[in-house]
Amino acid sequence: MLNSTFLQEILRAENLKKYFRISKGIMSAMRPSSVSLVKAVDDISLRLDEGQVYVIAGESGSGKSTLARLLLRAVEPDEGRIIFKDKDITEKKDADLKEFRRSVQMVHQDAYTSLDPRMKILDIIMEPITIHDKGSTRRERQEKVYKAMEDVKLEPVVELSSNYPYSLSGGQRQRVALARALVLRPAVIIADEPVSMLDVSVRAGILELMKDLKDKFRISYVYITHDLSTSRYIGDKIAIMYAGKVVEMGAVDTVLFNPLHPYTQALIDAVSEPNPSNLQKTRSIPIREGEKIFSGGCNFYFRCPYSMDKCKKEPSLNNQSGTDQSEGSPDHFVSCFLYD
Numbered sequence: 453m454l455n456s457t458f459l460q461e462i463l464r465a466e467n468l469k470k471y472f473r474i475s476k477g478i479m480s481a482m483r484p485s486s487v488s489l490v491k492a493v494d495d496i497s498l499r500l501d502e503g504q505v506y507v508i509a510g511e512s513g514s515g516k517s518t519l520a521r522l523l524l525r526a527v528e529p530d531e532g533r534i535i536f537k538d539k540d541i542t543e544k545k546d547a548d549l550k551e552f553r554r555s556v557q558m559v560h561q562d563a564y565t566s567l568d569p570r571m572k573i574l575d576i577i578m579e580p581i582t583i584h585d586k587g588s589t590r591r592e593r594q595e596k597v598y599k600a601m602e603d604v605k606l607e608p609v610v611e612l613s614s615n616y617p618y619s620l621s622g623g624q625r626q627r628v629a630l631a632r633a634l635v636l637r638p639a640v641i642i643a644d645e646p647v648s649m650l651d652v653s654v655r656a657g658i659l660e661l662m663k664d665l666k667d668k669f670r671i672s673y674v675y676i677t678h679d680l681s682t683s684r685y686i687g688d689k690i691a692i693m694y695a696g697k698v699v700e701m702g703a704v705d706t707v708l709f710n711p712l713h714p715y716t717q718a719l720i721d722a723v724s725e726p727n728p729s730n731l732q733k734t735r736s737i738p739i740r741e742g743e744k745i746f747s748g749g750c751n752f753y754f755r756c757p758y759s760m761d762k763c764k765k766e767p768s769l770n771n772q773s774g775t776d777q778s779e780g781s782p783d784h785f786v787s788c789f790l791y792d
């Protein structure tokens with residue numbers, strides 16, 4: 453079971469915000485009213501501990517990839533801070549980000565577009581070493597690539613390393629992406645829907661590999677998914693996102709067995725192939741049609757079957773661990789007036 457007091461924090465986000473301004477056509481320059489604001493990430497805080505898997509789940513458009521890019525310092529936050537190994541790196545420039553860039557790696561959803569088709573597998577996996585270990589010899593780099601390929605079970609190593617991405621299967625390409633992330637021995641891997649483009653038949657193999665790598669090299673993951681069925685297999689903690697906000701957060705088992713937020717309950721209902729042993733508690737929560745977001749109050753107001761008058765005010769994320777049936781369950785946060 454999770455016990456955060458014994459775990460070492462590795463990466464922390466505090467009150468991250470990223471809003472995008474979307475202009476609607478050529479009139480937007482003259483009429484500010486035709487510019488709309490998308491609150492992609494709206495005041496999100498999270499703490500990732502060493503060796504832990506933090507699942508970020510939510511429908512498409514909920515802000516998961518923007519959060520990933522913020523955590524990687526690939527985009528600048530409008531507000532908030534990012535703390536890596538107890539150091540505030542929010543304002544650090546490239547020269548001071550070397551250790552961070554090396555220690556926090558990304559695996560993308562689509563290994564078809566994220567791997568350069570003109571490069572051999574050897575060079576794709578070697579590229580991060582070439583960037584970060586300039587002093588190393590070609591031979592040393594090659595040894596590291598071969599080792600990383602063995603670690604992700606891309607074999608026979610020598611033969612496959614001279615191939616191009618097009619000759620590999622989807623699952624093999626995602627193994628290349630993992631080897632590339634792994635080759636610098638990172639502390640954190642941020643995986644943005646790493647199996648969602650893959651054939652169902654190869655998903656389990658990749659998830660199992662990720663889990664093995666985590667245990668072997670003590671890597672922490674931020675695992676992003678729109679599919680709850682994989683999160684219990686790999687995750688320790690989970691945050692459920694809706695319209696840029698975390699609506700519920702806690703240990704994976706706690707949240708999935710005792711979902712409190714109506715949106716989480718609906719997401720669990722929407723799991724197409726729930727594993728009967730881990731998601732027995734699914735219930736039927738009808739969600740009203742439409743994507744309309746209520747601004748200024750609870751984002752979920754228009755879709756929620758339980759909306760009340762007080763939901764026109766913004767709920768805050770409060771600890772509800774006492775609401776669980778299990779005594780002494782770890783922190784369980786929910787942002788909903790039903791639990792006020």
Ligand SMILES: Nc1ncnc2c1ncn2[C@@H]1O[C@H](COP(=O)(O)OP(=O)(O)O)[C@@H](O)[C@H]1O
Nearest residue numbers: 472473490492511512513514515516517518519
């Ligand atoms: N660069 C951008 N410019 C404008 N809007 C963006 C940009 N990136 C993301 N968005 C918007 O932010 C919201 C969240 O997107 P995203 O983070 O990709 O969500 P998810 O990964 O959960 O599908 C969406 O409404 C999306 O259209």
Ligand SMILES: [Mg+2]
Nearest residue numbers: 516517518644
């Ligand atoms: Mg995304």
